[in-house]
Amino acid sequence: MDTFIQTFFNLDIMSQAFPLLLKGAVMTLKLCAVVIVCGLAGGLMLALAALSPNRALRWSAIAYIDLFRALPPLVLLVFVYSGLPFAGVRLSPFMAVVIAFFLNNSSYFAEVFRAGINAVPKGQTEAARATGLSQAQALTYVVLPQAVRNVLPDLLSNTVEVVKLTSLASVVSLSELLYSANMARSVTYNASPLVLAAGMYLLVLWPLVRVIARYQRGLAVN
């Protein structure tokens, strides 16, 4: 029992590793912020393109969404970081992660937004247009607020996925939370930093997961 605690819950080692892990956590949050903000914006644009009456635009958007939803994110990341240099494109680990996960994530967000917009009855747009609102105004004030509300749990779920996804960045030696924890483990020959990192992930993700569960139960009741 004692060795178990010494190996996994060693408080001395945890407190030693804490500053490094905190730095890693900050990097993780920075990655998440960039990927989520860009992913949301890109996803919305893609969703609108995928619903556009313009055939070329619509099909390019659908092709993009399908392609990057099908490709495993780790494959994308390794390709962007280690494959692109063969074409003379050398990216920092941070940029490589942002680009790879943006490609992956914007396509997921696009699919969510598309479903949300599709679920808003056509009569809403027609009523808005009939009162003289432009297409853009109808979208901004009438359709999108309802669309976002329709898919809020999915948007949140996707956000949780992004946070988890960023741990893959450790394969390109980006010192985010998991990478930092693993480094601390190898230096201290002790698993406690990994447990601490897991705790930090939980701290951020558990409340989000709770909110989603609540929301979904709420929807089920209504």
Add this chain to the structure above:
Amino acid sequence: MTQPRTMLEISGLEKSFGDIEVLKSIDLKVQEGELVFVIGPSGSGKSTMLRCCNRLEEPTSGAIFIEGERITDIPRRDLDRMRLKVGMVFQGFHLYPHMSVLKNVMLAQIKALKRAKPEAEARALEMLDQVGLKHKADAMPAELSGGQQQRVAIARALALDPGVMLFDEPTSALDPELVGSVLKVMKDLRDKGMTMLVVSHEMQFAREAADRVIFMDGGYVVEQGTPEEIFGNPKSDRLKTFLSRVSHEDAGAEAD
């Protein structure tokens, strides 16, 4: 006496969806202050005709004039300005569910008509008062009955000071006991001199309130006249058949 102004004129209107010719040639005039009623069997193109009048649907050919302006060939970028002159009320109300009643009536005033907020709010309250729902200004649409929702939808259209109001079966989605309140609002509107084109199956209301009744079938206006002429003395066989079928349905509905 001054010549009454023509508020809405439809001339040689045709509309096809793919190979299906829904409107073959529609001619119709609505004078200022008139309430014109449109009846006809399901699928005869009544909704399509109304939707052409604010170009929610693009006519295949023909011309439509709103207050003398030919709206069938104005460019798309001017559509929004034109639509302010044409109020439309739908069968399904289509209130914005995420906004309060007051906000529903204010939105287009602010965003399309560019009214200042206090003015838009005052106007919204005035219109809500006119439909008897001022006390519901802060309610959400889902908290209202269907009849109340439809009256808010009417207020939303009226707040933009349209010259013509189009109604597409405004009471068809309502429980029978809620129909009266909406019809009363429409009658008040008519008494205030609003020009209205109404598609509806409320024959009793047509008898009481319509200046003229138009019977559409097969993509044409088959017959038109005063309510007495249309209901009391129908000329075409198609109108006779339609009226007898409707009165049977009415009798059937009442027997339920």
